[in-house]
Amino acid sequence: MSINKLLAASVLATALIGTNAQAAAAQPVVSHHTVDVQGVKIFYREAGDPKAPTVLLLHGFPTSSFMYRELIPKLADRYHVVAPDMPGFGFSDSPDRGKYAYTFDNLAKTMDGFTEALALKRYAIEVFDYGAPVGWRLAVAHPERITAIISQNGNAYEEGLSEGWNPIQRYWKDPTAENRNALREMLKPESIKWQYTHGVSNPDSVAPEAYTLDAAFVARPGNDEIQLDLFGDYANNVKRYPEFQAYFRKYQPPLLAVWGKNDPFFLPAGAEAFKRDDAKAEVHFYNTGHFALETDVEAIGGEIHRFLDRTVGKAH
Template sequence: MTAITYRRADVDGFNVFYREAGAIDAPKLLLLHGFPSAGHMFRDLIPKLADRFHIVAPDLPGFGQSDLPDRDQFTYTFENIANVIARFTERIGFDRFAVYVFDYGAPTGFRLALAHPERITAIISQNGNAYEEGLSDGWNPIRAYWQDPSPTNRDALRAMLTRETTHWQYTHGVPDASAVSPDGYSLDDYYMSRPGAHEIQLDLFRDYRNNVALYPAFQAYFRTHQPPFLAVWGKNDPFFLPAGAEAFKRDLPQAVVRFFDTGHFALETHADEIATAITEFLE
């Protein structure tokens, strides 16, 4: 039951790659990755949960092994990414499921919940933000691009797409950087180096402002539907602050919030602890 299979789904002509594990009659769990990664970020977590859950981890459009169409063929916005993933869940028969969201996976998953609240059985957020106080000063260069989408401000963000910055994202805030495998950030750098990938990511940096604009709608969803909610947070994340995790309790008084002494990619160092927290929470 813990073996992982690697599949592709045709979603209205869009090819979505995904990892799958667990018995098909087990409770369903959808894993949504973040920037600049792909479903491989769950490589350590999936085997720890697959004996109890039916797990699917897709690569978001434009990431990993999923289709990477040119920008004139697909407009890279979080709304369009969420629409593809929503259709993907229908295509594979995920009618009711818990969702694990991280980084970019959060605005994707929260959009799914807004559109179809009846499908969401629970939410696990690992450094997946929905509150402005969760955004650190590390967002300032991107905020400048929101306010003035000039070529100068766009080009200033290219430094966030280098191999060195990806490595930094994986190791910043980790007490012992030798605990972080090079496999994750090396594969991310490979995907990021493909032709056209940088321009797509810059488009998504620009569009992220629309996620922030939706924060009040996400929060209203939390208040109205009160989904069971677990936050598992790398407390040393340079982008999404612990205050963002605590803020969920304003709208979800029963939310469980757990902090770990690590950085943005908490699964790289705390997969065991996070798997235990998820199992206890969902069962």
């Protein structure tokens, strides 16, 4: 897809979000910025008082900070909310694969650099999908910085992996060109739309600009290979699950799991498993799919706000 079509899709998405001017005026203003992190331009959305407790929102595949477009204003009345696009996603840079290794270790290194560039000393993390293994790495590296954790279908347990991972796991075990190419089906627009609509009681309630914009970003020249690299490297997240679980056991962070129970990739068992290691874990299920915020942002946003008020916001 050409950059002009990509920008047109973005403009359309922005226009569709802002049709109700009066409602938008009543919400906290979301601003859009870029910052250089180790030579990579990182785009991010920001709202709320910078002096308030910070909440760092980490997106997943195949999306970007755009997935948090409706959640950000709901939290920004009392919190400083920051949502970056990781390298290779959204409006952040997509460095050449020969210059930037698309591994979860490296994404976490860049996101760590992002928090330091913005001087975020302490923050809660909201993690989804790919954002989870990135967030877990930040927590393991800097436990003193993490004030609370919100996991929206962000997994840390093998029992949370569904059969939907079978083709990717096949590639882990036998990384042939044939097995790699088989994963290209997951990058097609119809597959991306399916991720948004599967398990949703009313698929027509899912805003089309979300999966349309994701598909446009993934269709950029070379982005397919970036995504396939990350599919392959996800095996290293599973290998580190015991380390992440040890973090939960040792530090007992306030943890809220808000989970679309019909997720085709991350099963409810993955949410329940947090309770095994973290006595402070709270788990809530919603009758929706992978991208739960697309259909249940009012309920989930309210639960997150109350959780933050009980934990990081009670002294503010």
